[in-house]
Amino acid sequence: MSAKTIEEPARQVPIYGEYEVAVLGGGPAGIAAAVASARAGRRTLLIERYGFLGGMGTAAGVTNFCGLHANVHGGMHRVVQGIASDLLARIDRLDGLNAPHLILGKIFAQAYDTAAYKIAADDLLAAHKVDILFHALGAGVVMDDDRRIHALMVETKAGRQAVRAGIFIDCSGDGDLAAWAGAPFELGDNAGSMLYPSMMLRLNGIDPEKAGDAWRTIPALMEKAEAAGTHRFPRKSAIVRPQRSGIEWRVNFTQLAREDGSAISGIDPDQMTRGEIEGRRQAVQAFEFLRTVPGFERSYIVDLPPQLGIRETRRVIGGYMLSGEDVLGCASFEDSIGVNGWPIEAHVPGDVIFKFPPIPESRGFNELPYRMLVPEGIDNLLMAGRCASMTHEGQSAARVSGACFAMGEAAGLAAAQALSGNTIPRHIAVEKLQQTLKQQGAFIGRDQSVPKGL
Secondary structure, eight states: OOOOOOOOOOOOEEEEEEEEEEEOOOOOOOOHHHHHHHHOOOEEEEOOOOOOTTTTHHHHHOOOSSSEEEEEEEEEEEEEHHHHHHHHHHHHHHHOOOOOOEEETTTTEEEOOOHHHHHHHHHHHHHHHHHHEOOOOOEEEEEEEEEEEEEEEEEETTTTEEEEEEEEOOOOSSSHHHHHHHOOOOOOOOHSSOOOOOOOOOEEEOOHHHHHSHHHHHHHHHHHHHHHTSSSSSSOOOOEEESSSOOOOOEEEEOOOTSSSSSSOOTTTTHHHHHHHOOOOHHHHHHHHHHTTOOOTTTTEEOOOOOOOOOOOOEEBBBBOHHHHHHHHHHTTTEEEEOOOOOEEEEEETTTEEEEEEOTOOOEEEEEGGGGGGGGOOOTTTOOOOTSSSSSSHHHHHTTTEEEEEEEHHHHHHHHHHTTSOOOOGOOOOEEEHHHHHTTTOOOOOOOOOOOOO
């Protein structure tokens, strides 16, 4: 590509609105952050690039909540509560929520219908009077000085517009807002490797009786097909599981790599273009194989999502970086604001490797410190979700939706608390934040009994 540049003329950018809190990104972290802020009485705007909420859970077709539960001394417990519970209840009322199912014999995940998720999220934000700006792509920031964001620039069909706010929360997943503001970050493992993206797909027309527990037999069928030379698969550990209606299943056999074998970068537009095309090609190959599996003979692809599923790009450096050792050691923190019960999920070339805390010896979850939401160097910014302050290995666990809900809720409340105290997020009283989270039904782990039930 050409390295030439052009000079863009200076222009006056219209102000879309002025808010107390502006949240960039409408995934689990952004949903929870916006609701928590608005519920605390702050005028809040949620900005989302698509015309719907849910993040990778809808835009990438994940259709599965991971990290809501933990394996606590061998028993399954729902450890992410609060705003997440409100959202799930709304999905359930739309008949769009599956019962939790066991993965690897060790941990629960919970499937949902993407349409129900979108509708429930709209309803949740409307109930708390959150303003939403859809079809708006974050494009940069204007700074008051080196430490304070004055406005977030967004590109819409109406052209470039500016959003002013007292506090901004970066829930973009890629740490876009933080990077534009000059906050320090790491990219992948800092050696050129990131968690591999995937292209999900959903099939319809399955015969549920004939398919049975096909997810148990498909790995052996994959090995047999590869040995016979009839099919090749980008990765092992394929996901093939039924949705609420047994005639529809979600599928992921894919792994998107560059020519050198490293992961496609979710912040490189050329690599993303190649990855989208290759992802659909791999999805078709997976479908052709599945048509040979009993019960899938008459199936068809009912959905390919709007984009690749991105697991990791930038990780913003905050006051503490959650590590893989913290996950496996079920770490506790004085400033805990939530918990993560998901294990390390390492997407390595050709496979997915899970590492769990000791079961049943351990409590099965690590706490999430408030410091991981506060970036270095920027005074009126918080971050939540997969771009929060974590190491490459720690992020492979705490990037999932359960931990993102917990981080988002804490970030939204922290922003409201900072505004109430006329201070910056770094200087809030964390004890007060913890007390409010507990009062509102969130489980922060510290000094609390593990929630009963599933």
